[in-house]
Amino acid sequence: MTRKNSTFYFAERPQGLIVPGKTFKLVESDAPTADDLEDGQVLVEVIYLSVDPGMRSVLYDSRSYVPALALGEKMKGNGIARVLASKSAKAKEGDLVTALTGWTEVAIVGENELQVINLPEGANVTDALGAAGNTGITAYIGLKHIGQPKAGETVVVSGAAGATGIIVGQIAKIHGCRVVGIAGSDDKCRLLVDELGFDVALNYKSPAFREELAKATPKYIDVYWDNVGGEILDECLARAAVHSRFVICGSISIYNSLGAAENKGIRNLIQVLMQRIRMEGFIVFDYRDDYPEARQALGKWLVEGKIKRKETIVKGGIGVVDSTFNDLFAGKNVGKLMVEVKPLQEAH
Structure with a gap:
């Protein structure tokens, strides 16, 4: 048959x-x-x-x-x-x-x-x-080449409870960073802190989000991993440290309205100049030579329990x-x- x-x-x-x-x-x-x-x-x-x-x-x-x-x-x-x-x-x-x-x-x-x-x-x-596939590889390589996190720095991740964000935050913790996750519900925020080791997690739907972000980043943001774009990117630009690195990996907030008139510009783009920010778009396909290294490291961290899926x-x-x-x-x-x-x- x-x-x-x-x-x-x-x-x-x-x-x-x-x-x-x-x-x-x-x-x-x-x-x-x-x-x-x-x-x-x-x-x-x-x-x-x-x-x-x-x-x-x-x-x-x-x-x-x-x-x-x-x-x-x-x-x-x-x-x-x-x-x-x-x-x-x-x-x-x-x-x-x-x-x-x-x-x-x-x-x-x-x-x-x-x-x-x-x-x-x-x-x-x-x-x-x-965790050990394209999702994890994206997190590993983007941090290696653009984010370059160093121990003691503050790393902020938007879409932090999504596929890539979860791995980005955990790798940043392995590097000894203070990690702030941004997610869309209180339940996701609790998971990020209680199960995945993020230091702080913020619900971007909170009316006090801007104030909460400022409180969570008293020394400003050294590395920002952007999975969302839009207003969250704008708010994080306002909190950027001098010589910070912004990894622009995704823009889920606007994928369904690409080209639409209602898509607004970034108000705080001047901070790229003022704070000498390195802000770079990142596509993992540009770094295929790094895939074996990334797979090996991610697999090792998974079985050691340093990364949770x-x-x-x-x-x-x-x-x-x-x-x-x-x-x-x-x-x-x-x-x-x-x-x-x-x-x-x-x-x-």
Whole structure:
């Protein structure tokens, strides 16, 4: 019997949040097979799909670090998958890999689009997407090259309870820094302090946020890791120390309104001059040579307990991916957000 395969295709460019069942069209077709493989290709079945804020930018027809998706294309996405068949020396049947599978159940991927998962004993397979995967690698490399935290400095992280922010804060603590997290609920703030070792956590929705930020940064901000953009970035510019480093990694607050007239400029940009701030946009793909170093360090810290993972895994199969995507912008996730496409024990 021919195996079936469900895939999300980009159907309508959204204005604001995506609309489940409308922005993407879920199409069932015959799954690709080993007979369809060409040299250098691998057939995989998807187990977990990564759900990331930056994926929203490919739905907007703009100049970005990832080419915009054309209507009718398969939605882009990274996942954990098991190899079903291979015509590549890089991976063999049965291997678990991270791969650019897109939003689908079964895919053919090129050998340059996958990485065989090799985690230390004691790690979880989902760490290959989260704490020891691109999420953790982003935190490690951005701090290494731009943030450059030093013992005793104050590091502030926005989106601190999200996938990258959680790891950034914990790595900063390993470096001996005082870490202030900014999140969107009191529960997330308690988690950051009580479970993950942040020194202070602030709810940006508090009416007194500006005063609370000032109190939490009496010696000003040496390193600011920005996952959010907008008003929080503005407030942190006002608290910047001389020669501080601002790592601009994400702008989740405006992804759903890119190009809209209501997007306002930064009021405190003058502080970049006044405080001699190094403020740099950061895309992890520019530092691929550092990936092995980052994976090794992150894996070691995980098994030593110096970094704790936090994951939100949504079950329900491929059909829930589009509705889960909006959870990012509603702040429903803690840590890395993934969809379980197929239980690991059922993959074959």
